[in-house]
Structures are given as structure tokens and as C-alpha cells.
Amino acid sequence: MSTAAAKQQDPNDSQPLWREAELRAADAMGRLMEFWGFRRHMGRLWTILYLSPEPMTTTELSETLQLSSSAVSLSLGELVHWGAVRKTWRPGERKDFYQAESSVWKLLRRVYERRELNLIREAIDAFGDAQRHLDETRSQLGREDRRRVDYMHKRLSRLSALSKAGERLVRLVVAGRMINPADLQSAEEED
Amino acid sequence: MSTAAAKQQDPNDSQPLWREAELRAADAMGRLMEFWGFRRHMGRLWTILYLSPEPMTTTELSETLQLSSSAVSLSLGELVHWGAVRKTWRPGERKDFYQAESSVWKLLRRVYERRELNLIREAIDAFGDAQRHLDETRSQLGREDRRRVDYMHKRLSRLSALSKAGERLVRLVVAGRMINPADLQSAEEED
């Protein structure tokens, strides 16, 4: 089988002819993923798997991307954790095989659900805490300072409203429903 | 004026009572911004300005957040560059004053337009390049390898289609139009 031809320890040259193209795409996806807050390698590994018709082993992956086995193990583990890669099994084979979850849309939703929503919720909480904190100190302040604190309070309300609108939008995305970004706009117009 | 009372070199204690709340909110926004690929400090600085009824000077900012003047200069400069903060001017005063652009919606759009769109376009290009590269090598390959390369080619087409759908969605967001995330879904269904 032709993929077996790729397995050679000779550093250069012994690569299949399509390796260059493969790495180029993997790198582009790596950039996207990195920008999106994941490890570069996660994008790279996922892409290699996504472009491969057959499931691959960690050894093949580390050879393709020139990564140490620990690096592969770490990032691949994280990909599995996110459901972006599945472990598969082959009768007779001892090593694990991995294949990419190929529905990008499904992956996007999962990440938004697990990660972005949490992030927004934390921000919402923090804004609420800040407001409560202001409420507590308000009584100890003079007239001038109260005006100041009231101003901050109003602004924090706006940040909260915005964050909540954001949360709703992300929820809709996760549900695969249509969304209207202008909701964010209106969230800051009630002054 | 009460904000003047904050100006004291005494490290602790001399802070206005609302400082705690202010920093809490600033930090939450810092996290959001960091997650979104900006410097932590950008979010913090913007928030302090957003919560202040009056424009502020770099000195006040560095005192509030306990930052060196160079750190303030750097991140504030970037905020100005992104249009998130405006330099204002006060007759008689020598220092520059800064105030937050308070339309978050406007800011979001600008960032998506300038940054995310570029990122996606680069990825689209890279996938295209990879495909072209495959086309060039195809003739030198045997039957088995051609099948392999054809598979990769098809997958790259799907990644391209997805990226292009993403680009369209972001464009719509920037235009403030309704969007249907399910477009991404359908982008990978034509097999």
C-alpha cells in the first residue's frame, strides 16, 4: 500500500509527493485554530487526519508533522476531548487509529456551546458582581461621588445587556437557528 | 473634583471606594479581549475609560491599573488604532485625554471586517494553493496514489467551501444583516 512508502526515517526527500500540499493546508488550519484559541498543533493534526482516507496512527502523524510523540499525544488527546477526532480500532492491530470528525459544523457548535458560552457567562457574572459592589459602597459616599458611581452603574448595565444579547446569539448559533446581529446593536440603544 | 482625590502615590488605601468594582469589570473585559486575540490590557484600559464619565489621561490610567507608562502607551495606541478609544483634547491642558468609543457594536463590526475576514481569506488562499499543488503533482503519480490525491482534493474543496461560507457570514455580520449559521452546515453537505 502506498502510504507505507511514507514510512522512512530518512529526514528529507522520502516524503510522498503530496506531502507539501498536505502540510500547507494543515498549516493554514493551524493558524485558524490558533487564532481561535486552540493549540496550533490541534489544527494541524486534525487537518492531516481530515485529508486522509484512512485512519492514522500516532506514529504516522508524528512523522508527517515532524512532532515528538508526546506533542502528538497531548494535542491529539485534546482533540479527542473536544470530539474533533475519534479513536478507532482495527482488528489485529495493536496501535490505536485516529480519524477526524468530518462535520466541521458539528465541531463549531460544540465549541461554542462548551467554551464561548462559559466565557460570556463569566463576564456577565463579573459585571453583576461589580454592580453589587457599587451598591454596597454607595451609602458611604458624598454627593459628587454618588453621581460618579451611578454613572458607572449605568454603564455596567449596558455591558451586561450586551453580554446577555451575545449569549442569546451564541445560543441561537448552537441551535442552528437564524440570528440577527443587530440584536447587539439594539442592546446598547436603550439609554 | 473627586477624581483628583485618586491621585496619590501612596500605594494602597488611597483608592476611591469604587476602584474595586471598576477593576473587577475591567478584568472581566480583559479576559474577553484576550480570548478574542487582543492584549489583556486593551480590554482593561477600554473598560476603565468606558466607565469614566470624563476622558482620562495616561497618568490616571496607569495609576488606576498600576501599569507602567510604556505599557499604557502601547496598548492605548493599539486601541486608538482600532478605533476603540479616541484621543480628545482639552483647551488649556497639555496632556492628551482619552475616551472610550462606546458603541461596542460598531467596534465588533470593525474588528470582524479588518481582522477576521483577512484571516479567513488567507485560509481560503492556502487551501486553493494546496489544491493547485496537488494538480501539478498528479501526473507523476501511479494509479493508487492518484486515488489518494483525488480524495485530498475533494476534502480540500470542502474546506474551501466551508471557509467561503464563513466569509459570507462574516460579511453579513459586518453589514448588520441577518445570518443563517445553517449555511455552514449546507456548505459541507454536497458530497
Place this chain on the structure above:
DNA sequence: ACGTCTGTTCAAGAAAATTTGAACAAACTG
């Protein structure tokens, strides 16, 4: 024109992250 006040840039230092090799553990083979 001089001295002072502001803001920016830069190189050095500090902090944070990624990466690796080696040690460990677990599963399988004969």
C-alpha cells in the same frame, strides 16, 4: 533658545507558553 513635560520606542529582563526526552504505566505477546 532652553528647560520641562509628554508620549513613543527600544533593548533587556521577566513571565508564560510550548516542546521535548525520559520516566512511568498499561496492555499485549509469546
Place this chain on the structure above:
DNA sequence: CAGTTTGTTCAAATTTTCTTGAACAGACGT
């Protein structure tokens, strides 16, 4: 059960990113 093979974890080392203080440059007032 001893010896492999495979996968994970960990601390050390490397790389990258942030932060800072000092040097620099520009603007202003006198």
C-alpha cells in the same frame, strides 16, 4: 511471567510573548 510495544505524564529546556525602565523625540511655555 518476562519482555515488548504503546500511550501518558512530568520536569527541564526552549521559545515566545509581555513588561519595564531608560533613552529618545516632539511640543510647549517662558
